[in-house]
Amino acid sequence: MLKLEDTYLHKGKRKALVALLREKGIKSESVLDAINNLPRHFFFDSALVSHAYEDKAFPIGEGQTISQPYTVAFQTELLDIKPGNKVLEIGTGSGYQGTILHLLGAEVYSIEYQKKLYEGTKRFLTRLGIEMNLFYGDGSEGLAAHAPYDKILVTAGAPVVPNSLLKQLKIGGTLVIPVGDRKTQAMLRLTKKSQKQIIREEFDGFAFVPLLGKDGWR
Secondary structure, eight states, X not given: OOOOOOOHHHXXXXXHHHHHHHHTTOOOHHHHHHHHHSOGGGGSOTTTGGGTTSSSOEEEETTEEEOXXXXXXXXXXXXXXXXXXXXXXXXXXXXXXXXXXXXXXXXXXXXXXXXXXXXXXHHHHHHHTOOOEEEESOGGGOOGGGOOEEEEEEOSBBSSOOHHHHHTEEEEEEEEEEEESSSOEEEEEEEESSSSOEEEEEEEEEOXXXXXXXXXXX
């Protein structure tokens, strides 16, 4: 089992990572503070832990990855989390992104498609003392039982925007989702002004693992 130690060296590397993210255009101080305060190396396999503060994505098993820190920061900044926001995360993965949302004061509901990953991350977050609502299932269909949500974040590339996610979003709520083919996606921010009016904004291109499930890739 990986020993959870956060040394001065780790803290120094996080500080340097935050400076890099700021140089790349991340402006939200609350997002940067959360990244600075969360030991990313805790979420890595021991064989890869030395790479934890590189601005790169790394494998976490089951064909999934822990997202590049810039991607985490970019998506989180687009969401504009306010303390107390009820947030649905599609794709729990390692738990790192969800923990960033938690540190920003969100009430996090997170669903993971891969059962082995879900079980391992649930055990790990319990060990860290992070309180999130974790579920195993098809995130492409959202999590209707606990809807509606103030914000929804999708951490895998979707072929289209699932209607089920828009339905589970509150009026005035925000959905951030990468949409495209299996290799590259555009980051979209969809703001639900009314049941019939959705404001769509498109941002930089990214490369995510595919969103699997009924309303994703099969």
